[in-house]
Amino acid sequence: MPGLTQGSDLTDELLLPTVSPRRMAFDRFVGHRAAVVSVFVLGTMVLFVALSPLTARYGVNEAVQAPPNYFLSPRGIAWLGTDDIGRDLYSRLIYGVRVSLIIGFFSAIISVVIGCVVGAVAGFRGGRFDDITMRVTDLFLAFPFLVTLLVMRNMLGAIDWLRPIMGDISSVRFIIVLFAIFGWMGVARIVRGQVLALKEREFIEAARAVGATRWYIVRRHLLPNSVGPIMVALTFSVVSAIVGEATLAFFGYGPQAGAGATSLGILVGQAKGAVNTGFWWLALFPCLVLVTIALSINFIGDALRDATDPRMQKDA
Amino acid sequence: MTRQETKTPVPASTESGTLLSVRGLEKQFQMKAVRGKSGRKRVVQAVSDVSFDVAPGETLGLVGESGSGKTTVGRCVLRLIEPTSGQVWFEGVDLAQLSFEELRVVRRKMQIVFQDPYASLDPKMTVGASIAEPLVVQGVGGDHNEKVVSLLELVGLSADHARRFPHEFSGGQRQRIGVARALALDPALIVLDEPVSALDVSIQAGVVNLFNDLQSRLGMSYIFIAHDLSVVRHTADRVAVMYLGKIMEIGDAETVYEHPTHPYTKALLSAVPLPNPRVERSRNRIMLEGDVPSPVNPPSGCRFRTRCWKATDLCAMQEPALEVRAHGQLSACHHPEG
Amino acid sequence: MSEPILQIRDLTVTFATPLGPLVAVRGVDLDVGAGELVAVVGESGSGKSVSFLAAMGLLPSTATVHGSVMLDGVQLVGASAKQMRSVRGRLLSMIFQDPLSALNPVHRIGAQISEMLRAHQKMSERAARARAVELLEVVGIPQPGDRAMQYPHEFSGGMRQRVVIAMAIANSPKVLIADEPTTALDVTVQAQILEVIQKVQKQFGTAVVLITHDLGVVARVCDRVNVMYAGRFVERAAVTDLFDAPTHPYTRGLLASLPQAGKERLVPIVGFPPNMLRPPSGCAFRARCADAVSDCEHAVPELRAVGAAQSACIRAAELMQPR
Numbered sequence: 001m002p003g004l005t006q007g008s009d010l011t012d013e014l015l016l017p018t019v020s021p022r023r024m025a026f027d028r029f030v031g032h033r034a035a036v037v038s039v040f041v042l043g044t045m046v047l048f049v050a051l052s053p054l055t056a057r058y059g060v061n062e063a064v065q066a067p068p069n070y071f072l073s074p075r076g077i078a079w080l081g082t083d084d085i086g087r088d089l090y091s092r093l094i095y096g097v098r099v100s101l102i103i104g105f106f107s108a109i110i111s112v113v114i115g116c117v118v119g120a121v122a123g124f125r126g127g128r129f130d131d132i133t134m135r136v137t138d139l140f141l142a143f144p145f146l147v148t149l150l151v152m153r154n155m156l157g158a159i160d161w162l163r164p165i166m167g168d169i170s171s172v173r174f175i176i177v178l179f180a181i182f183g184w185m186g187v188a189r190i191v192r193g194q195v196l197a198l199k200e201r202e203f204i205e206a207a208r209a210v211g212a213t214r215w216y217i218v219r220r221h222l223l224p225n226s227v228g229p230i231m232v233a234l235t236f237s238v239v240s241a242i243v244g245e246a247t248l249a250f251f252g253y254g255p256q257a258g259a260g261a262t263s264l265g266i267l268v269g270q271a272k273g274a275v276n277t278g279f280w281w282l283a284l285f286p287c288l289v290l291v292t293i294a295l296s297i298n299f300i301g302d303a304l305r306d307a308t309d310p311r312m313q314k315d316a
Numbered sequence: 317m318t319r320q321e322t323k324t325p326v327p328a329s330t331e332s333g334t335l336l337s338v339r340g341l342e343k344q345f346q347m348k349a350v351r352g353k354s355g356r357k358r359v360v361q362a363v364s365d366v367s368f369d370v371a372p373g374e375t376l377g378l379v380g381e382s383g384s385g386k387t388t389v390g391r392c393v394l395r396l397i398e399p400t401s402g403q404v405w406f407e408g409v410d411l412a413q414l415s416f417e418e419l420r421v422v423r424r425k426m427q428i429v430f431q432d433p434y435a436s437l438d439p440k441m442t443v444g445a446s447i448a449e450p451l452v453v454q455g456v457g458g459d460h461n462e463k464v465v466s467l468l469e470l471v472g473l474s475a476d477h478a479r480r481f482p483h484e485f486s487g488g489q490r491q492r493i494g495v496a497r498a499l500a501l502d503p504a505l506i507v508l509d510e511p512v513s514a515l516d517v518s519i520q521a522g523v524v525n526l527f528n529d530l531q532s533r534l535g536m537s538y539i540f541i542a543h544d545l546s547v548v549r550h551t552a553d554r555v556a557v558m559y560l561g562k563i564m565e566i567g568d569a570e571t572v573y574e575h576p577t578h579p580y581t582k583a584l585l586s587a588v589p590l591p592n593p594r595v596e597r598s599r600n601r602i603m604l605e606g607d608v609p610s611p612v613n614p615p616s617g618c619r620f621r622t623r624c625w626k627a628t629d630l631c632a633m634q635e636p637a638l639e640v641r642a643h644g645q646l647s648a649c650h651h652p653e654g
Numbered sequence: 655m656s657e658p659i660l661q662i663r664d665l666t667v668t669f670a671t672p673l674g675p676l677v678a679v680r681g682v683d684l685d686v687g688a689g690e691l692v693a694v695v696g697e698s699g700s701g702k703s704v705s706f707l708a709a710m711g712l713l714p715s716t717a718t719v720h721g722s723v724m725l726d727g728v729q730l731v732g733a734s735a736k737q738m739r740s741v742r743g744r745l746l747s748m749i750f751q752d753p754l755s756a757l758n759p760v761h762r763i764g765a766q767i768s769e770m771l772r773a774h775q776k777m778s779e780r781a782a783r784a785r786a787v788e789l790l791e792v793v794g795i796p797q798p799g800d801r802a803m804q805y806p807h808e809f810s811g812g813m814r815q816r817v818v819i820a821m822a823i824a825n826s827p828k829v830l831i832a833d834e835p836t837t838a839l840d841v842t843v844q845a846q847i848l849e850v851i852q853k854v855q856k857q858f859g860t861a862v863v864l865i866t867h868d869l870g871v872v873a874r875v876c877d878r879v880n881v882m883y884a885g886r887f888v889e890r891a892a893v894t895d896l897f898d899a900p901t902h903p904y905t906r907g908l909l910a911s912l913p914q915a916g917k918e919r920l921v922p923i924v925g926f927p928p929n930m931l932r933p934p935s936g937c938a939f940r941a942r943c944a945d946a947v948s949d950c951e952h953a954v955p956e957l958r959a960v961g962a963a964q965s966a967c968i969r970a971a972e973l974m975q976p977r
Contacts (some may be wrong), residue, residue: 018479018481206430206497207453209396221438224440225439225440381842382840486926516698517908517911518923521911521913544841544913589844590873591872593894593897596870596874607812
């Protein structure tokens with residue numbers, strides 16, 4: 001029908017393969033060198049830690065065979081030295097990092113899931129629910145994180161009926177749940193902000209005009225368009241949890257050595273004594289590892305934020 | 317032309333051939349943050365007592381400047397915004413009485429095309445998915461892909477555009493995609509909300525032609541909301557001129573353009589610069605003073621009186637009602653032109 | 655014409671993009687005489703805004719500018735940042751489509767204008783404030799003394815644009831560049847702003863370059879028109895000549911696509927603007943031109959005199975038909 005067709009619409013552009021937004025974000029991410037390096041560093045670490053039976057040279061509580069075996073500086077039998085009772089620091093670091101990464105990732109995932117749901121609903125529904133939720137969030141955010149954590153740890157640990165859910169106060173599970181409970185607020189804020197910004201966009205109105213339910217809109221439009229901020233929130237939650245755990249352990253409140261477990265935090269905590277006495281390896285290596293993990297995740301988070309920033313997306 | 321009666325329910329089914337009947341539509345927005353000088357919350361009178369009909373296959377142009385309320389009217393008709401009061405009768409059914417589920421069914425028949433081609437498509441979804449979305453949401457069976465392809469071709473694009481993303485298209489193409497999406501459910505009424513304002517002039521022409529062609533072919537009605545009078549003239553059968561939430565003049569398009577009876581309509585027509593230097597520079601232009609007043613505090617009586625060169629005390633005291641004029645159009649003025 | 659106040663020669667602007675160099679402006683020449691009101695017409699992607707942003711030195715660092723822009727004898731291309739700061743606002747001013755983005759929301763209007771004055775002239779605070787009120791009066795703001803104490807958000811769109819114009823002409827610049835100044839305004843306000851611009855032009859003797867896509871506006875106020883397409887000028891003419899007898903197919907296409915009185919079918923220009931990452935060989939318009947021939951593929955056409963106008967169409971003379 002004359003006039004309906006655009007004629008020569010097909011410029012050579014359309015012979016190019018289609019570029020999805022996901023691909024564009026990926027390309028932008030890869031342009032951040034620090035982030036790419038961080039991915040490799042973290043990846044290597046995760047690999048090492050995952051293959052711990054193979055990569056560790058000794059068990060977590062095993063003492064090296066050498067008289068004397070305590071406070072040995074780095075050498076052949078103990079690559080990173082030994083601690084006060086002769087345990088190999090290198091192996092303990094591998095097990096410790098494993099525990100810390102588990103704590104970090106799991107608590108982050110749980111907080112993000114909770115935060116997404118709360119934030120999306122609060123942002124989308126608005127009104128009283130939003131007001132109440134945000135005030136609760138503000139309340140929690142107003143308290144100094146560590147103090148709250150310590151207090152809540154002791155309080156929740158003393159409640160008997162929570163024990164089957166959260167595990168013993170000194171267990172890893174307890175810490176994961178603790179961080180998850182107190183970590184979702186930041187994510188909720190971020191997701192709520194994103195949802196508020198998107199809510200008024202016309203493609204959302206278009207979905208409403210077609211009769212979409214609220215849940216459909218959240219699921220199909222709001223969340224996919226919030227992936228950027230959510231992923232950034234995820235990475236920063238991980239860092240927060242890992243560093244938080246390290247801090248707790250430093251003060252003696254971390255997962256207890258109990259069944260021979262150790263964590264990065266405990267190792268860093270043991271560095272306390274080492275600094276004065278000159279056994280530098282006990283302080284240096286755990287701290288280096290902690291800083292490396294935190295920095296790497298931060299770089300990745302920054303790059304993710306840039307990569308998914310809608311303002312930087314190519315628009316005709 | 318129906319004689320306008322404010323706030324009187326008129327069952328549309330008794331009016332032969334009316335698709336849409338709007339009576340006494342009102343919309344007020346609460347401005348949350350700022351309180352006025354009197355301490356009360358400020359209220360924006362976006363739409364006041366608007367009534368009109370749209371027949372099947374007809375295009376009603378809704379023109380006005382910023383603050384006229386035309387966009388709000390469009391949204392209220394589709395119930396994307398809840399009116400404060402008034403009735404909207406679509407195919408004989410009062411939309412206010414419907415539940416969410418019932419409304420959902422009616423939504424198949426009325427659709428919207430938005431102004432901003434860059435914001436009206438979800439950037440994360442392929443074009444094909446966006447066009448198919450109405451079918452998905454409404455649970456329409458059958459092969460969606462086929463339907464998407466036929467819609468793309470109907471608006472002048474091609475089948476392999478379906479797998480691409482919005483950012484790969486120009487503004488004009490995105491508008492066409494928006495139109496394809498609006499057509500997916502074969503609606504009887506489409507609200508076109510400033511559909512070409514964001515497009516270059518040479519592209520506008522193609523999209524306007526598309527609207528006309530689709531209407532000849534498929535027979536739907538349009539409510540064409542625009543601030544550009546000359547574009548509306550090419551598509552509208554009837555035109556309503558709005559100012560600060562009220563209809564100032566409404567009637568057959570050619571009549572309103574050739575014989576405007578409301579001073580605002582005249583001023584509006586006069587203000588549009590004609591692309592013809594000799595005519596443009598020699599004609600008498602009506603220059604309005606000042607800006608459009610704020611819809612928070614509309615002037616008493618006739619809302620246009622603060623900028624009207626014919627205003628008298630009567631205009632401040634009594635708000636004029638729509639009355640029939642010489643050529644059959646309606647206008648609300650105590651001192652009409654012509 | 656006597657020595658033009660603004661002389662642009664062979665201006666080229668290239669952007670470095672992740673997909674390669676994008677040549678947005680491909681060799682542009684323009685003369686603007688003192689006190690003239692000249693139109694630069696083009697659609698999105700034509701390079702019209704970029705050309706003048708380049709003249710003002712306002713492009714990001716990803717842009718490379720070549721060529722010459724002479725303003726009253728001063729070369730602007732390659733000028734130092736310090737020189738450009740001295741030129742902007744004093745010799746050359748620019749106003750944009752969105753007045754709100756040019757105004758600082760936390761400062762009063764009067765203060766913003768006096769700041770403009772004192773940046774370029776030696777003036778006391780008091781004298782500057784007085785002059786600011788005078789300028790507000792010139793641009794037609796009622797009760798200028800009171801309104802000078804108000805903030806931008808207390809002004810409507812049309813009023814804001816007047817304020818921005820006042821700021822732009824505060825130091826009596828030789829040239830004012832107005833980039834789509836009325837596009838975002840209501841049509842009844844548009845007319846007022848155009849009047850203000852014309853008034854300012856006459857009162858201050860400022861030359862005005864009006865960048866627009868609206869041919870109606872051009873018909874109303876401009877003396878000469880330059881039509882831009884894909885980074886180059888394709889037609890120059892006096893305003894009546896342009897509308898009566900356009901010499902370039904693009905101009906003809908533009909005029910044909912305008913809504914006119916009477917309901918005949920609108921005539922769009924088929925296709926769309928070329929991808930400036932890979933500009934086509936020869937004439938950039940040929941893919942959309944009903945009159946294109948094989949020669950159009952070869953050299954990029956230069957502007958040539960066709961009667962009183964100039965056209966970049968190699969077939970201009972043979973295709974000339976009065977409208």
